[in-house]
Amino acid sequence: MKRPFVTRSQLDEIVKEYPTPFHLYDEKGLRENARRVNAAFAWNPGFKEYFAVKATPNPAILKLLREEGCGADCSSLVELLLAEKCGFRGHEIMFSSNNTLAEEYRLADKLGAVINLDDLTHVAFLEQSIGHIPETVFCRYNPGGVFTLGEGKDGLQVMDTPGDAKYGMTRPQIAQAFRALRAKGARTFGIHAFLASNTISNQYYPELAGILFRLAAELKEETGCHIGYINLSGGIGIPYRPEEEANDIALIGRGVQQKFEEILIPAGMGDVRLCGELGRFMTGPYGCLVTRVLHFKHIYKEYVGVDACAADLMRPAVYGAYHHITAAGKEDAPCIQTVDVTGSLCENCDKFAVDRPLPPLEAGDLLVIHDTGAHGHSMGYNYNGKLRSAELLLQEDGGVRLIRRAETPEDYFATAVW
Numbered sequence: 001m002k003r004p005f006v007t008r009s010q011l012d013e014i015v016k017e018y019p020t021p022f023h024l025y026d027e028k029g030l031r032e033n034a035r036r037v038n039a040a041f042a043w044n045p046g047f048k049e050y051f052a053v054k055a056t057p058n059p060a061i062l063k064l065l066r067e068e069g070c071g072a073d074c075s076s077l078v079e080l081l082l083a084e085k086c087g088f089r090g091h092e093i094m095f096s097s098n099n100t101l102a103e104e105y106r107l108a109d110k111l112g113a114v115i116n117l118d119d120l121t122h123v124a125f126l127e128q129s130i131g132h133i134p135e136t137v138f139c140r141y142n143p144g145g146v147f148t149l150g151e152g153k154d155g156l157q158v159m160d161t162p163g164d165a166k167y168g169m170t171r172p173q174i175a176q177a178f179r180a181l182r183a184k185g186a187r188t189f190g191i192h193a194f195l196a197s198n199t200i201s202n203q204y205y206p207e208l209a210g211i212l213f214r215l216a217a218e219l220k221e222e223t224g225c226h227i228g229y230i231n232l233s234g235g236i237g238i239p240y241r242p243e244e245e246a247n248d249i250a251l252i253g254r255g256v257q258q259k260f261e262e263i264l265i266p267a268g269m270g271d272v273r274l275c276g277e278l279g280r281f282m283t284g285p286y287g288c289l290v291t292r293v294l295h296f297k298h299i300y301k302e303y304v305g306v307d308a309c310a311a312d313l314m315r316p317a318v319y320g321a322y323h324h325i326t327a328a329g330k331e332d333a334p335c336i337q338t339v340d341v342t343g344s345l346c347e348n349c350d351k352f353a354v355d356r357p358l359p360p361l362e363a364g365d366l367l368v369i370h371d372t373g374a375h376g377h378s379m380g381y382n383y384n385g386k387l388r389s390a391e392l393l394l395q396e397d398g399g400v401r402l403i404r405r406a407e408t409p410e411d412y413f414a415t416a417v418w
């Protein structure tokens with residue numbers, strides 16, 4: 001059973017001050033989880049988790065994660081500016097972009113960020129953009145084909161298709177990139193790969209680590225380059241569905257350590273520092289979208305209309321993603337009706353849930369849409385003249401702080417040329 005991190009009585013207080021809908025984040029959960037991640041990899045001196053800014057680009061969240069020792073993983077100009085404004089400096093910033101603009105490389109270089117190249121052609125493009133090649137540089141690897149992880153109880157645990165993904169370099173290209181970068185002055189190299197998304201498996205990171213550690217040992221032999229870093233990137237998932245089991249980050253850390261000892265230590269590469277670029281795992285479960293029930297509609301199906309819409313959370317509309325929904329104060333009530341929970345966009349995909357069992361509801365009830373802490377507010381948009389909602393932080397002391405105000409019509413009109 002999935003329970004929200006916020007109670008009915010807390011919500012009743014919050015909505016007196018802040019109108020629905022809003023995204024609410026749980027400071028305690030965020031901090032404790034960040035500490036678990038760092039503890040899981042503490043065996044690797046120099047480990048750094050670079051939080052994937054795109055998941056939750058809110059200054060308060062970024063600063064909080066920075067306080068917990070995280071860096072910032074950026075992939076655009078504005079994300080770089082945001083990281084700088086939040087106090088991230090130099091190698092606390094990872095720049096993992098693709099199809100990159102010259103001005104983005106220039107800003108990443110100016111900030112002293114670690115630059116992660118997505119393509120072989122970007123060796124020359126980077127040099128042309130910033131006038132030199134940095135001493136430390138990463139390259140992104142794409143092994144192609146299909147990536148799978150063994151059998152779970154419901155069949156294959158994970159399957160993704162790097163061969164169809166636009167990211168990274170092929171095996172021959174990454175060796176070529178290393179040689180070219182070294183010839184232009186690079187001294188310390190990093191390897192990065194992101195092979196599967198939202199993996200509910202404690203084997204993903206260890207399996208990926210095995211692939212990258214073997215690649216690192218080969219590239220060291222082949223090119224003589226010093227590989228100082230291996231970046232396991234994002235992809236550790238969260239249990240969106242009540243029947244799914246959460247990943248165990250401590251177990252994942254030990255799995256990676258085992259591969260490290262099996263592969264890198266014998267290769268004389270025990271000085272390699274690991275990095276992560278987790279997004280979803282860092283913030284996903286520690287945010288929710290709070291929305292109020294407005295209308296009931298009985299036609300060919302039963303509909304519950306709420307005051308949030310896909311512009312506040314697009315994952316269900318775009319990916320058919322499951323987000324658990326509970327009604328505040330009715331968490332233990334039996335789910336005796338099956339409804340679609342809809343927003344008000346003029347798009348039939350604007351549904352937070354389809355055929356979802358829920359308890360009896362009344363107009364005015366507060367619904368908590370779970371696990372919106374990553375790729376929730378950040379994917380917001382203004383379609384249909386919808387304004388992005390506020391973001392609030394439920395602090396460790398129980399108080400609530402506004403960390404982004406809701407948009408106003410003036411914000412919407414601000415870019416128009418009349």
Ligand SMILES: *Cc1c(COP(=O)(O)O)cnc(C)c1O
Nearest residue numbers: 052096234235236277278279280
């Ligand atoms: C999106 C992204 C991440 C984070 O992915 P999660 O699935 O949220 O962990 C990390 N690195 C890069 C380069 C990304 O594009």
